Amino acid sequence: MRSRLKEKFLLFRIRAKKDPEAFGAVYDAYVKQIYRFIYFKVSSAEQAEDLTSEAFLKAWQYLKEKRDVSNLQALLYSVARSVVIDHYRATNCVPGTVSLDESIGDDSTDVASEKFLKDMETKFDTTLVLEKLRGLKDEYRDVVIMRYLDEMSTGEIAAVLGKNASNVRVILHRATKALSAAIAHDRQRTLDNPQEDKE
Secondary structure: OOOHHHHHHHHHHHHHHOOHHHHHHHHHHHHHHHHHHHHOOOOOHHHHHHHHHHHHHHHHHHHHOOOOOOOHHHHHHHHHHHHHHHHHHHOOOOOOOOOOOOOOOOOOOHHHHHHHHHHHHHHOOHHHHHHHHHHOOHHHHHHHHHHHHOOOOHHHHHHHHOOOHHHHHHHHHHHHHHHHHHHHHHHHHHHHOHHHHHO
């Protein structure tokens, strides 16, 4: 849902009239994005489905209370992040992360990141990329999903994360660098031990 006017109209109908059809339109517009966002943070598709439902229920309740919402997309992603955090707290689990080099130069740009992802699509197996994406720390995984899978702008991501666009660009650069390093490490291991793949 890219139309700000349509989004504002749906928000008005939800908050003023508690209109379930308006929220249904919001659900239809965002469910795939929110599901995908959650899916990369949990261990199964079933969990992702349950948590996606919970996120939309919480968003519906939040909106019905007539709280001020300036950006519907940012609200949905924020609620989804909270639902996942609550899930891990409730189950006493900690999502796995890979700690990789976080250094950054002054040349971090969206153009470099976009070139990286296009190169990755052509050079590597999608399954490998998705596996390594799951291994990134939460903040890195979030920005990669929002930027490249959900095609959100850095400004939109900044609204979700509560950061400025410059910070998002830095995080995105670090995330793509970490993802690239994880894939390169896996490829090198495969080259060093070709028999592992055959077993």
